[in-house]
Amino acid sequence: MLKPKILINEHIRNRITEERIKSGKSGIAISKDIGKSDAWVSLLENGRILSVKSSDLINLFKELLSINEEESEKYIEDLIKSNSKESSISDNNHNKEKLNIYDKPKDLINEDNFKKFVKDINAGLKFAFKNNEEYTFNQVVLFTRNMHFDLGFMLALMSFPYYKLDKLGFEDRQNFLEKVYELIKDFSNTTDDDELEIEFNK
Known part of the structure; x- marks a missing residue:
């Protein structure tokens, strides 16, 4: 189960950028789709947002990967675990x-x-x-x-x-x-x- 707040480290930030590019969408478009400010995704990718609510990150990967909430949460958990091993x-x-x-x-x-x-x-x-x-x-x-x-x-x-x-x-x-x-x-x-x-x- 994810914590209420998640720190956005380089590993997560890079994955967001990779998946956004694959989706063919701009950061502004994705930010709007999940109800955030226009610059939100850009701030994430540039390392200017250090911590986000887990619910926001779940919504982001739901949008990027076209998956449901449960799948998105599992995806983030696996992402954090994989980075832990690399670290x-x-x-x-x-x-x-x-x-x-x-x-x-x-x-x-x-x-x-x-x-x-x-x-x-x-x-x-x-x-x-x-x-x-x-x-x-x-x-x-x-x-x-x-x-x-x-x-x-x-x-x-x-x-x-x-x-x-x-x-x-x-x-x-x-x-x-x-x-x-x-x-x-x-x-x-x-x-x-x-x-x-x-x-x-x-």
Whole structure:
């Protein structure tokens, strides 16, 4: 059974795009057919909507695949499960190549080491861009906007020890991101998902 809210990760986003192209319909047409705003499907595909109601996603795949509600729900469940397996394999491979975590970062503070870390970040972003140009570009644009909003605040968020979540499975990571997303909604006094996405990503 699907959760009330589903995080739209790259795997789901790519499938939406693939099936929409196969259907021969525009994002605007599909959005209208399922009673959403004209830009809704486009925002999904571009990574600008992070979380949707499961009922909305069910309606979307019903429209894309011309299937009934039960079949659509099963399709989404299988989609999430398949991504969970792929993520597990990817995580295992990543752990083998993970950078060393230093116990005393103060010993590393100098310009040369700073350049090395920036170079490593840049290499990671280039790798992500090579694999998914549109999504990575959109995320970098959003990161830049967040940085200009409050650089100190963003650096503080980046300093949280997310690497300690490395043992979390795919579903637990989804739950974590969903809680963060809900916090943003709470503190921005926004209740509508579409409104939040347009407000934070326009």
